[in-house]
Amino acid sequence: MTDRGAVNESEQSEAEQETDSEATEPTTVTFGRRGVRAGFLTTLPIAVGVGGYGIAFGVLADQVGLSAAEAALMSATVVAGASQIIAVELWADPIPIATILLAVFAVNLRYSLMGAALQPWFSQLSAVRAYGSLFLMADENWALTMRDLKSDTGRGAFLLGSGIAVWSFWVGSTVIGTAVGGAIGDPAVYGIDFILAAVFVALAAELWEGRSSLVPWIVALATALLAAEFLPGQWYILVGGAVAGIVEVIRYDE
Amino acid sequence: MSDALTLDPLVVGVILAMAVLTFFTKIGGLWLLSRFEVSxxxxxxxxxxxxxxxxxxxxxxxAEGGPPEWAAAGLTLAVMWRTGNILLALIAGVAGVVAFRAVM
Incomplete structure (x- = not known):
């Protein structure tokens, strides 16, 4: 808190440098069928991979007692895989609503940064087009869209097209997953009780960003283990995540 | 069949609240950018x-599990890293935990 003044100063000088380098105008961004098509086709192979997570999510949703319709509704309206899997992990009777919503918000905060990165192009689109496309934004199609826009294609509808591809596979595979989950029966016999841990191991492998992840992950692990020991319910998850985030904020600039 | 189509009002409410919150996180960055600077x-x-x-x-x-779960977690991680295929990694992990529980 006390060094806020210093931070603001360094920010201002950075902002000035940025405005200097912004002399080069981005290319004109259009929004049409061509962009939707390109986004959809480019994303198809990756959307098939998204289907793997959808099946896993469907199985987990079925295990905590969500119906196929409820799981599909969640996939269709939330469209954010990691947060949905975490929500289902927290699901219980009665539903811990506040904890679930807090966790979903915390996990998805990164989307604000990702959406902000699209600003140079999306500032040229109407609000309906820009925000409508962002509804379908997930990690995979965001990355492909950034790559496309950065290569000066000016295809403003790329995110919409690639979002449609991801959304279709995500919702479809969720429904398949709930059917698979229903057919399995007693989870422990087939080791299905381990599937949640396995999903999170796989998620962790994908979220690992090299050495920069090391300190935050150790902090999150240590905090969560301690908090699980001394705090009630599932608070250890949010406490672990929050402490890791705060430590990273403090550590930054080291 | 009717079971699969169940829509509990409370569950639907929680899901829609999740959806609204998530939508705000997705559009929030673009919306805020013209107003504030994120450090x-x-x-x-x-x-x-x-x-x-x-x-x-x-x-x-x-931590709640034992050696079979830890070994299966290691196997899942190894398959995920090697193949990048989530389904393969999950199948290996689940098959692994059954095998390790029988042996360990």
Whole structure:
């Protein structure tokens, strides 16, 4: 808190440098069928991979007692895989609503940064087009869209097209997953009780960003283990995540 | 069949609240950008959240298990790293935990 003044100063000088380098105008961004098509086709192979997570999510949703319709509704309206899997992990009777919503918000905060990165192009689109496309934004199609826009294609509808591809596979595979989950029966016999841990191991492998992840992950692990020991319910998850985030904020600039 | 189509009002309410919150996180950055400047420091903190939360869930979960679960987690990680295929990694992990529980 006390060094806020210093931070603001360094920010201002950075902002000035940025405005200097912004002399080069981005290319004109259009929004049409061509962009939707390109986004959809480019994303198809990756959307098939998204289907793997959808099946896993469907199985987990079925295990905590969500119906196929409820799981599909969640996939269709939330469209954010990691947060949905975490929500289902927290699901219980009665539903811990506040904890679930807090966790979903915390996990998805990164989307604000990702959406902000699209600003140079999306500032040229109407609000309906820009925000409508962002509804379908997930990690995979965001990355492909950034790559496309950065290569000066000016295809403003790329995110919409690639979002449609991801959304279709995500919702479809969720429904398949709930059917698979229903057919399995007693989870422990087939080791299905381990599937949640396995999903999170796989998620962790994908979220690992090299050495920069090391300190935050150790902090999150240590905090969560301690908090699980001394705090009630599932608070250890949010406490672990929050402490890791705060430590990273403090550590930054080291 | 009718079971699959069940829509509990409370469950639907929670799901829609999740959807609205998530939509705000998706559009929030673009909307705020013209108004505020997010410091690199804050950005660094936010970007570690997804991984940190996954670890915060996984750590205590694995700590409750024993050697069979730890071995299966290692196997899942190895397959995921090798192939990048989530379904293959999950199948290996689940098959692994059954096998390790029988042996260990």
């Amino acid at each position: 690199d420091r804050l950005e660094a903190g936010i970007s570690v959240l997804p991984g940190a939360i996954v670890i915060a869930i996984l750590g205590p979960e694995l």
